[in-house]
Amino acid sequence: MSTKPAASAAKLDLVLEPDDSERLLNLCGAFDAHLRQIELRLGIEIRNRGNHFQLVGTRKDVGRGEAVLQQLFNLAADDTVTTENVHLALTEQFGDEHAVSPDDDDAKMRDEVVIRSRRGVIRGRGLQQKQYLKNIVTHDLSFGIGPAGTGKTYLAVASAVHALERDRVRRIVLVRPAVEAGEKLGFLPGDMAEKINPYLRPLYDALYEMLGFERVARLTEKNVIEVAPLAFMRGRTLNESFVIMDEAQNSTVEQMKMFLTRIGFGSVAVVTGDMTQTDLPKHMKSGLRHAQTVLAGVPGISFTYFRKEDVVRHPLVQAIVEAYELHERDEEGQA
Incomplete structure (x- = not known):
């Protein structure tokens, strides 16, 4: 009707x-x-x-x-x-309506970032995604923060593939905290990569779409694409790498600091997360939330904040995100 x-x-x-x-x-x-x-x-x-x-x-x-x-x-x-x-x-x-002021030169996105992959041209939808892509290109460290379905992970992977294929970096490193989302998964068989792979599935799905299964497998064998569990990053220095830390809201303050200090020369790092979906114990502070406060205003670091209006999945996802936000605000008001 x-x-x-x-x-x-x-x-x-x-x-x-x-x-x-x-x-x-x-x-x-x-x-x-x-x-x-x-x-x-x-x-x-x-x-x-x-x-x-x-x-x-x-x-x-x-x-x-x-x-x-x-x-x-x-x-x-x-x-x-x-x-x-x-x-x-x-x-x-x-x-x-939900991006920065239209009077801002950056908001006009005159030099919009366009990524070409095997699946065609990838570009930002709406000003927030366009700003996010531009921030990744122009900053060594970028944060993408917001609800599910806003393209944070997908665009980060697209940018990584783009950088690799143009010899901007020599490898892609995928990092994610291995925190169970409210479920006890028990013992997982296999080597380190096989144990952590279920947690990295969204990253791999995007890689498969852009590079194909066979090429991803070959690059993984050659260690050009590397699986790096967050807890095992200590002591490393990543040079000439494109590093993506996904689901960063599930990192602790100590883990976040450790990860950010792994970035070496010629590297690009993108950190993505959704503060509304933290799976850490209630007494533990999220490293992503802490980083927003500590790193605000630091030169060379960008923050892109997505809102429910930026969701590009099924329209119902946007309605679900909004419903949860309203419920959480009501609970906070009653507390």
């Missing part, structure tokens, strides 16, 4: 060219499902006949709707438009 626009709503007429029936069907989706998705998210009404569309709603939301329809129509020329495509296009329209 379409959302009822306000009485003072603006109207915008949009004609999409060329008038291609198959392309328009691809854009609208089965039973106009994509149009309904746009209506519900923006709070507008979309009427269409052929390639003629009329959008009714507030001036700002109608403008967003026009941009989304044009973007998806361009996509429909070569690819099948999915509900995920619609969600991502909508997310980009809301991204500007």
Whole structure:
């Protein structure tokens, strides 16, 4: 059901060219499902006949709707438009409100970072992801902090692969605290890499997507891609490496300090984490939370903070993140 626009709503007429029936069907989706998705998210009404569309709603939301329809129509020329495509296009329209000031030169992202991989071109969606990619390129140490589904890990791995393939670094090192997420997993068989691999699955999934299974296996055998459990990093110095520490909220203060002091010459480090999903014992302080305070303002270090509005997974994920945030705030208010 379409959302009822306000009485003072603006109207915008949009004609999409060329008038291609198959392309328009691809854009609208089965039973106009994509149009309904746009209506519900923006709070507008979309009427269409052929390639003629009329959008009714507030001036700002109608403008967003026009941009989304044009973007998806361009996509429909070569690819099948999915509900995920619609969600991502909508997310980009809301991204500007939750990033830094549009008057800031960095926010304009004139020199946007674009990564080319075997799966095609990878670029940031919305200003926060674009800023994150730019921070990784321009800083030796970058933090990406925010809820699940905002692309923190995926973009870090993409940046690592990009750096490796262009000889910016000589190896990729994957690090993650081996903290069980509220479950007792018991004894895990195998060598060190096999024991830690289940904890590094999100990193490997991204590597497989960008490099393929066989190449990842070959590079792992040659130690170009290395599995490094956080607890075993002590005493090492990582030179000419791209180091990714994932799920950093589960590191202790001592572990975080130890990890950050492993960075050597020619290396790049990216630390990702979500402070709402800490699995440490309640009496133990998160190294990621501590690092935000201690390292704020230190030259050469960047922090990118993602919000629920930056979630690029299934739309339901954003709603779940928001629901948990509201519940936690209510609990804190009652405490």
